[in-house]
Structures are given as structure tokens and as C-alpha cells.
Amino acid sequence: MKMTGSAYFLVVIMVTMAIVSGISLNMEYLELKLLPLILSITIFALATIALTREILSVRRTTGSEATGAAGGGARLVRRHLIAYSWLAGYFLAIYLFGFLVAIVMLVLAYMRTHDGRWLAAISLAILLPVLAYTLFDILLNIDLYQGLVFIWLERMTWVRG
């Protein structure tokens, strides 16, 4: 029996709630365990009902419909994974190089990959960090995260200096 993505998600919810219940049972005080236990059991029960309905509705679907849906579903999952990887890449760039450099990298990479013109890409790549620096650093006095690389370089400079 082929499981849909929705069914897998429900299984994940059920497993998570089972873990929450298990952890809650071992908590010392009633105030700590009462609500997590009640809620996790309730959500587990609701997820079981939803999963049962999901499985029954999948069984009613004809074979060709299911195959067609599966093919389309796989393509959609792939597109979502590609999209999520852009977010993950941007996150990694922020972690390593900080917000200001990361946004320049994201704009240039994303716009050029999606048939954007150089002028538009460079304009946006300049505009966004300038906007961020002006708004957050200057006006709101919020130090933007510099990135691991620049933090390390700063420390090396300080140590050598």
C-alpha cells in the first residue's frame, strides 16, 4: 500500500507525540506533565483518525489516478527540495559570512540563475544591504551578525595586533 506525503506527515506527528508523552510521564511535577500528556495523547488520537481516513481515501483512488498523482507528486517534492536548498544555502552563507555579504551572494546567484539581468541583480544586491545597514545598524542600533569567517578574521587580527 502506497503512503501519501500527508500520511507520512501524520506518522511523524504520531511518533513525535508518542515521544512527548513518554518524556512527560517521566517528569517530576504534575504541573510539568499534565498538559503535555493530555495534549500529546489527544493529538495522537486525532492523528490516528486522520491517518485512517487518509489510508481509506487512498484505497478508493483508482490505480491510474494514483500513478499519475504519484508522478506529479514526486516532481513537486523535487521542486520543493530545490527551493528549500536555496533557503539552506542562504542560511549557510549568513552563518559563514554574515547578513550583508550573504544577501549580495543570494541576489546575484538567484537572479542570474533565473534569467535576471546583471544590472537588475547588481542594483538589488547593492540596495538590500544598504537598506539593512541603514535601518538596523544606524537607525535601530542593532548589530548585524557578521558571520563566522569575519569573526575569526577579526580575532586573528586582534591576536596578531
Added chain:
Amino acid sequence: MDIGAFMQGVSYFGDLGVWLSIFVGVAVGLIIGLIPGLNTLVGLALILPFVFVLPPEQSLPMMVALFAASITGGSITAILVNVPGQDTSAPTLIDGFPLTKKGEAGRALGAALTASGTGGITTAVWALLMIPLVLPMVMALRLGDMVFIILLGLTFIAVLGRGSQIKGLISGGLGLVISFIGFQTTTGVPRFTFGSIYLYEGIDMIALAMGLFALPAAISLIVRGGAIAEVDAKIVAIRQTRALLQGAKDVYHHWGLWLRSNLIGYIVGLAPGVGATAATFVAYGQAKLSSKHPETFGSGAIEGVIAPEAANNASQAGSMLTTLALGIPGSAGSALLLAALLMIGIIPGPQMLTKHLALTTSMLLTVIIGNVLAVVIAASLASNLAKLSFVPNRIIVPAILFVALLGAYAGEQQFGDVVTAVVFTGLGLAIRRFGYSAPALFLGFILGTLFEKYLFMSLGSGGPLFFLKPVSLTLIVIIIAVIFMTPIKKMLGYIFRRGVKAA
């Protein structure tokens, strides 16, 4: 009504910073409203970080103004481009775009802006006048009643929102469970932290909002690819003021329809969890039923524009009153407004109508000012603004990713919040994809700590039978009725159909 508090609320508008905040809110709201694929929730989530850095008299009006303007912005694209900028403008499109095709775009826009703007203003006044009536009811609520009011709010938004009822309830429950991460309020003992010091403070609200609303919207735009509005790029220029004024006159001639639609929007807005979209469809439906020429609907009936537009902004004031007075969000957008209040340490409820009445007054007055500004800007720049719906995704996506992750960081300036936003984007995507309710989950999260606190305080003062009081019992009955309403209706319908077949 406390005149002193009202005047204090008015006095906030003597500060230039407040006007600037409202203007920014209106501008961002119009842009968000115009761009299909971005909605009010995304806009509110993106400006949530500013609640930390601006005083409440500026940050809250900014959010309220954004809320009002985004609804107005959605109507422009619906009428001029045949794409609803927001869900609330879907009924407007049915007759709005046919009017554009007939060469009456100015008239349609004039009617939409007049109906929407005056609807928002009128109901904000009603909400202000209702405060003295609502206050005694709110003051009569006890601690134990607040437990069930929170449950009622969660139930409404989970069950009456879009999608399956069970999935809505699961979403609300998940939000409550996520809120339990970190220090427990009554014992101070950490829960579900797995030894992580970062998690001791719990999940950051802004990071969660970005992960549930803004970042999944950006991911969806990446998946969708291309331009947002896939239509012919020719937009009708609105040059004639006469055409806009003709639309305004149409609203005047159909004042009865406008008033009925206003009432529908306001009452639906007062009801927790239903939201403006339902109000607009109900208003459109009643306009068609009450029209002398229902056959014209769908091919350019001006009533088909007036009715939903009068309802959509009208619902905002109603939902705001419910949110502020009771702490139950009238809509998903109000849930984010509620989050903003909790972030600055203001707990919605009786104190919003007593200690913080000036702030409440200023927020309702902002609905009026925001609507006026949005209408004026929209009327002046409609055709130019509508071009924003053709801005390619390759420009919008990096901008959203940038603002969202920066916003997640800006609140507490912890990189862990950026990680949280990215991690919860996965959950946000799954929720979108499989038909769960992100507003219900978020509401469960923001109310979870309060719910637990009220529950244990009630148990402490009233014992395990604290709920055996008239108001609490009534609320419990309503909660049960709301949860079982749909299955009971289905069962009754099944029995009725079997009875008819047997006959």
C-alpha cells in the same frame, strides 16, 4: 467611555513617529496586498520584529495600518488585473474585472475604494462606541473563564478556518505543545530543552512566525517560478477622476446594500476564527439574492463590487475588538496582532479596555486613518500600483528571504533564532502542503503559556471543579458544539437523504 483615555489615545497622533509608522504600514500593506502569493499574514510576520525596537504607540498602529491597506491593495489587482491580490478580494474579481473589460475600470475601482474605505471607518466608530457595552461583560470574566475563552478561540480558529476540522485541531494542539518548550511558568523547571541553553527561553515567536508564514511563502514563489500574475501585461490606466467619482456615487445610491454588507463584515469579524474572506463571500451572496437583477452578477454588476468591499474592511474593526477585549483573535491576522501585544508584555483582556484603553483607542483610530490613507493613495496611483503584481519572482524572493531571516535575528539578536526560522520553515511547508492551519498552530503557540498559567491558577484557587460556574459551563458547551457541529450536520444530512430515498 473614559474620555480621558480616549483623548490620550488621540494625543498619540501628535507624534510624527506615529504618522510615519502608519504611512509605512499603509505603503507596505498596499504592496503586500497587490502582490498575489503574498498575503496579510506574510506582511504582518515581516514587520513583527519592529515591535521590539519601536514603542507600542508606533509599532501597533503600523501593524493595524498594514492590515487595513493590504485588504484595499488586493482589490486593485482583482479589478485591474483579474487576479485577487488577497483571498478577501476573490468575490470582487467576479464583477470587478468584467467592468474593467467594459471600459469601466475607474468606476469599479471608485466603488471598491469608497465601499471599503467607508466600511472600515464606520465599523471602527462602531467598535469605539461598543467599548462601554463590552467592558462590563469582560470585567465579569473570572480566571477560570479565561481558560475556556482561550480554548474557545483556538477551537474557532481551528474548526472554522480553511481545511479539515481534524487537521485544524491537530494544528492548534501542536502549537500548544511547541509552547511548552522552555521554562514552565509555575515551577520554573525547563521542559523539552534536551540540555540546550538556547531552548530554555522557549521558541522565539518572531522566528516561528517567519518559519510558518513568510518563508513558506517565499519557497512557494520559488516553486511556482516565473511571474506572479500570468496575464497580459496591459493595465488600464485610470486617468479620469470622473470615473472614480461615479463609482463613489454608486455606493451612495446603493447605501442599503453597503450598510447590510458592513454589518455582515462587522458581525463576522466579531466572531472569532472566521475571518474577512468568509464575510466577503457572504456579503456577495446576499447582494445577489437581494438584487432586482441577479442575472447581471458575474458580468459586471456594480453591486457585486460594492458588497464584498464593504464587508472586507468592516471585519477588521470587529475582529480587533474581539482580539483586544477577550484575547481571542477574530482572524488569522489578528492572531499576529495578539502576538505583538504579548511580545511587549500586554495581555489582551480587561486591561485593554481599562489600563491600556488609550492604546486600544489609538489602534481603532488607526483603522480609520489607515483606511483613509490607503484609499487616497490607491485612488491616485492605482494603475501604477497594479504593475507591482508583474514584478518577477526573482526580485521578490530574495527580498522576502532577506527580510524574513533578518527579522528573525533582529528580535533577540541570537543566531539561534535564524536556525529556528529555517527549521520551522519545514513545518510551515508541510502545513501548507497537507492542508493544516498555520494560524491555528501559531495561535496555540502564543496562547499556550497563558493557557497553562490560567489553568493552574484556577486549579489552585478553585480546585478541580473550578469550571462549575455558569460562564465556564456555557463556554464548554459552545466549544463542544463547535467541534461536533460539522460531524452532526453530516450525520443529519445522511439520515435525511436516506429518509428521502426510502420515501
